[in-house]
Structure formats: structure tokens, C-alpha cells
Amino acid sequence: MTSILARALRPFFRGRYRVVDDLTTRPRPDDSPHVHAPGVDPDRVLVFGNGPAVGWGVRCHDLAIPGHLARSLSALTGRGVDVDAFADADMTVATAADHLPDRELCGYDVVVVVLGMSDALRLLPPEKWRRGMSRLLDAVDRATGPSTGVIVTGIQPPSTVPRFGAAPGGVVDRHARLLNETTRALCAERPAVRVMPAPEMPGGSDDRSGDTARYQAWGAALAEVAAPIVDIGVADGQGARASRHAPQSVDRRVEAIRSLGLLDTPAEKRFDDIVERARTLLGAQGAAFSLITEGRHWNKAVSGSSLTEMPVVDSFCAHTIRSGRPLVVPDAWRDDRFVSHPSVRFYAGHPIETDDGVRIGALCVVDAEPRGVEGVDLVLLRELALAVQRELRVSALDAS
Known part of the structure; x- marks a missing residue:
């Protein structure tokens, strides 16, 4: 019954949300997509995706997910942190693999994938979501080293973003949960990939202070998952760290x-x-x-x-x-x-x-x-x- 309802409502929601990533009046970071937290021997993280990864509502990456992640991770590890952001508002799960940076990613300790809000709003069928996510994870695996950790974040309930006007617990929220279940099942077959549920979002209006609080919640939650991964890398001295410090041509x-x-x-x-x-x-x-x-x-x-x-x-x-x-x-x-x-x-x-x-x-x-x-x-x-x-x-x- 749920899938039948979704198919019936899909044209409506696709029309309603077709400009969800074209928020031309919404501020977004326009600075260099590289942030860091002070310290020596820095860990390196790539934040990749769309939706929250884009940084809607703030003017710099330091106030978006990368900045909060860098500071939170540094507080947990006591080391420096470098975070690069690679986000595109037009990205979907079907095109995500084609958006990966055109270079090796083996120097990153962790790659964070933040993806799916626009796909959930458009009620993308779960089988298409699985194919796109599988293709993306295969591409990440080819571009990274064996010790690079991969964190795939869950899709937050669209109703928690006031601008979308989605009803709490409604069709769109239920579809986001369905896509999240599909992701968990897919990643259960990939031991190196960790799935992190979307953090609970602070309540409040859709203003700049609310956006900053939401990104702070994302950064803190990601740091908790990333810290054990990077600590293992420091302990064994191999993998991404060894790649970063290897002689260059x-x-x-x-x-x-x-x-x-x-x-x-x-x-x-x-x-x-x-x-x-x-x-x-x-x-x-x-x-x-x-x-x-x-x-x-x-x-x-x-x-x-x-x-x-x-x-x-x-x-x-x-x-x-x-x-x-x-x-x-x-x-x-x-x-x-x-x-x-x-x-x-x-x-x-x-x-x-x-x-x-x-x-x-x-x-x-x-x-x-x-x-x-x-x-x-x-x-x-x-x-x-x-x-x-x-x-x-x-x-x-x-x-x-």
C-alpha cells in the first residue's frame, strides 16, 4: 500500500520540490571549501554530497558542517584537523559518482557522504536509490585507500527543515526512512562503511542562528563516528597517513x-x-x-x-x-x-x-x-x- 501511495503522489511532490536545490535567495558558503582546526599531525576528512553538505543558510564553510566537524573532531582527538568540502546543490544519488573529485582520495582518513534530501523529497524509488548509492560507494572505494573510513549519513526527516513545509511523519518523512533502511541494508554488506543516522535537529525557526545550530549538531555527531577511525590510523601509522607523507614526484x-x-x-x-x-x-x-x-x-x-x-x-x-x-x-x-x-x-x-x-x-x-x-x-x-x-x-x- 505504501509503494502504491508513493507512486500516486510522486508527480505531485516532484513538482512541488523540483526547485529544492535552486534556492537562489538562500545564502550559501562562497569561500574556499577548506577549513581546519589548529594542531599538529592533522587528520584529513572529505565532506561530499548535497543538501546539508552545501551549507545553505551560512556564508562560510567554517559555520557549516566542515567547520563544526573540524573543531569537534579536534576536541576529541587533540590533533589538528583539515576538512575539505565538495558539495553540489544539483547532485543526486544517480549523479553522485560522477561528481567525485577527479583525483585519488587515498590521502583522506575519512570520506563523509551526505546525500539524499532531494531524492527523498522527490520520492525516488528505493531500487533506484540502491543502484545510485552502490555505484557511488564503488567509486569511493576505487579512489581511496584500504584504510580510509567511509561514513554515510542518514537522511534527516524533511519535516525538520521548515522551508520544505513537509508534514511531520507524513509521506515525505516516511519515504526518507525507507531510503535510510535501504542504505543500511546496502552498507551492511560493506564492512568498511559506517552508517550514521542523521542527528536530531535543534528546534527553532529557519533563520541563520537555527542553521548554525543544525550544522553544529551535524559536526558533533560526525566527529563521534570519525574519531575512532582516525585514532586507528594514528595507531598503525599506515594507510591514509602513510600515503600523505610518502615521497612525491x-x-x-x-x-x-x-x-x-x-x-x-x-x-x-x-x-x-x-x-x-x-x-x-x-x-x-x-x-x-x-x-x-x-x-x-x-x-x-x-x-x-x-x-x-x-x-x-x-x-x-x-x-x-x-x-x-x-x-x-x-x-x-x-x-x-x-x-x-x-x-x-x-x-x-x-x-x-x-x-x-x-x-x-x-x-x-x-x-x-x-x-x-x-x-x-x-x-x-x-x-x-x-x-x-x-x-x-x-x-x-x-x-x-
């Missing part, structure tokens, strides 16, 4: 640097200011933002030194970018790798990456006196490195 790095159009360009205040802050805040005699090509170490920005270039063989930063972790050299005079640096004893550098995870160089500070590893705030160094990366996105947009 020189050709890939050179191509990424070339596409940014920064090499051999004049000094720019935006980078100079960050480097000067690094030198001052970290109490060092020198600081630099360096690009590492096949045979060159070239400083795009320098503070406290006039040296702009050196051979890669003499470069601290060339060692830094061999992994995604910061490198600290307490005393270069006692380190056989750096005996060619008579004027530098202390070095601390953090890799600089493109949005695709290509390590192109480093932000570093140096000193003529040795320091212990505890002598540098690595959380602050990472924050400053991320500031450089934000400016690189501007360069990438200008070059495109």
Missing part, C-alpha cells in the same frame, strides 16, 4: 609550481607579511617561504636574510617536503645532512601544499643559535603555513 611538484606562476616573480606584500610574522612570532633571526623545483631552492619571500636562492643539495626545505610533517633541526652543526650551513644552527619548516596535496615548498624559520624541539611552536608554524596556502589559492585563481 618531482615532475608533479614542478608542474604544480609552474601552474601557480610564482617562480622568479617579484616580492609580494601578502607573502612578505606572513614571513615577517613567522620570524617575529617564532623569535627567529630569519624566515622564508621557499619553492623547491628539480634543482633549485628559490625564496619567494624572505625576512632577515638577503639570500634568495641556493642549490637543492644545500636546502633544509628540500628535506622538509619529503613528507607532509614539519621538520625541526635543533642543531645543524651536529647533523651530517646540513654541514654546508655554517651560519645556521636551528631550522624549523612546515611543508606548503596545493589544494591537491602537492608539496611545493616550505615556510621556515632559522637561527644562528641551536634550540630544542620544544623551542618552536609547531601549531603556530602550521597556522602560518596555512596562511601561505590560502594566498596560493588566490594565485591559482589568477593563473586560471
Whole structure:
């Protein structure tokens, strides 16, 4: 009886909700879809999908699911967190696999799939939902590594979104439950996939403060599921973390640097200011933002030194970018790798990456006196490195 009723009502609901993802008067994030929580050795998460993943009602990703997830997960793990968002309002379960980023996703510890509100509102038949979700999970499996966790979130009752005007417990809510049951049955056959019920939504009006509270509930619920997954990754030191920190192709790095159009360009205040802050805040005699090509170490920005270039063989930063972790050299005079640096004893550098995870160089500070590893705030160094990366996105947009 339920399926017969759904078929009879489907044309009505499809017509009523056909513009559900075309909310042109509704604000949505228009900033870069990358957020982070401070800390070292960050976990990495991709939020993928539509509906709540789009961030309707707020102007930045920091106030949407990615920002709340990053902060909640960091509070649980005590580590830094990087969250990337890849959401499209026009995505449906039938097209989701085609929307996956066109690159390997093996560097993510967790991929979160938030999908289905528009399909539920349109009363998509369960068999079509199962086919689309199965195709998407197959595509995610091919793009990720064996240790990447996958979280598929349930569809929240459409009636909890005031704008839709759906009756609580009505046909649309019941159909969302049916699709959720289909998802659970499908994912029961996939041990690596965890299904998270949609969080209970805070009550209230459909205003901005209500939207923020709802995203906070999403972030907290996702963090509870994601925390054990990323902790396992830290414990075994393999999988996504190993992939992120593995050596990278020189050709890939050179191509990424070339596409940014920064090499051999004049000094720019935006980078100079960050480097000067690094030198001052970290109490060092020198600081630099360096690009590492096949045979060159070239400083795009320098503070406290006039040296702009050196051979890669003499470069601290060339060692830094061999992994995604910061490198600290307490005393270069006692380190056989750096005996060619008579004027530098202390070095601390953090890799600089493109949005695709290509390590192109480093932000570093140096000193003529040795320091212990505890002598540098690595959380602050990472924050400053991320500031450089934000400016690189501007360069990438200008070059495109």
C-alpha cells in the first residue's frame, strides 16, 4: 500500500520540490571549501554530497558542517584537523559518482557522504536509490585507500527543515526512512562503511542562528563516528597517513609550481607579511617561504636574510617536503645532512601544499643559535603555513 501511495503522489511532490536545490535567495558558503582546526599531525576528512553538505543558510564553510566537524573532531582527538568540502546543490544519488573529485582520495582518513534530501523529497524509488548509492560507494572505494573510513549519513526527516513545509511523519518523512533502511541494508554488506543516522535537529525557526545550530549538531555527531577511525590510523601509522607523507614526484611538484606562476616573480606584500610574522612570532633571526623545483631552492619571500636562492643539495626545505610533517633541526652543526650551513644552527619548516596535496615548498624559520624541539611552536608554524596556502589559492585563481 505504501509503494502504491508513493507512486500516486510522486508527480505531485516532484513538482512541488523540483526547485529544492535552486534556492537562489538562500545564502550559501562562497569561500574556499577548506577549513581546519589548529594542531599538529592533522587528520584529513572529505565532506561530499548535497543538501546539508552545501551549507545553505551560512556564508562560510567554517559555520557549516566542515567547520563544526573540524573543531569537534579536534576536541576529541587533540590533533589538528583539515576538512575539505565538495558539495553540489544539483547532485543526486544517480549523479553522485560522477561528481567525485577527479583525483585519488587515498590521502583522506575519512570520506563523509551526505546525500539524499532531494531524492527523498522527490520520492525516488528505493531500487533506484540502491543502484545510485552502490555505484557511488564503488567509486569511493576505487579512489581511496584500504584504510580510509567511509561514513554515510542518514537522511534527516524533511519535516525538520521548515522551508520544505513537509508534514511531520507524513509521506515525505516516511519515504526518507525507507531510503535510510535501504542504505543500511546496502552498507551492511560493506564492512568498511559506517552508517550514521542523521542527528536530531535543534528546534527553532529557519533563520541563520537555527542553521548554525543544525550544522553544529551535524559536526558533533560526525566527529563521534570519525574519531575512532582516525585514532586507528594514528595507531598503525599506515594507510591514509602513510600515503600523505610518502615521497612525491618531482615532475608533479614542478608542474604544480609552474601552474601557480610564482617562480622568479617579484616580492609580494601578502607573502612578505606572513614571513615577517613567522620570524617575529617564532623569535627567529630569519624566515622564508621557499619553492623547491628539480634543482633549485628559490625564496619567494624572505625576512632577515638577503639570500634568495641556493642549490637543492644545500636546502633544509628540500628535506622538509619529503613528507607532509614539519621538520625541526635543533642543531645543524651536529647533523651530517646540513654541514654546508655554517651560519645556521636551528631550522624549523612546515611543508606548503596545493589544494591537491602537492608539496611545493616550505615556510621556515632559522637561527644562528641551536634550540630544542620544544623551542618552536609547531601549531603556530602550521597556522602560518596555512596562511601561505590560502594566498596560493588566490594565485591559482589568477593563473586560471
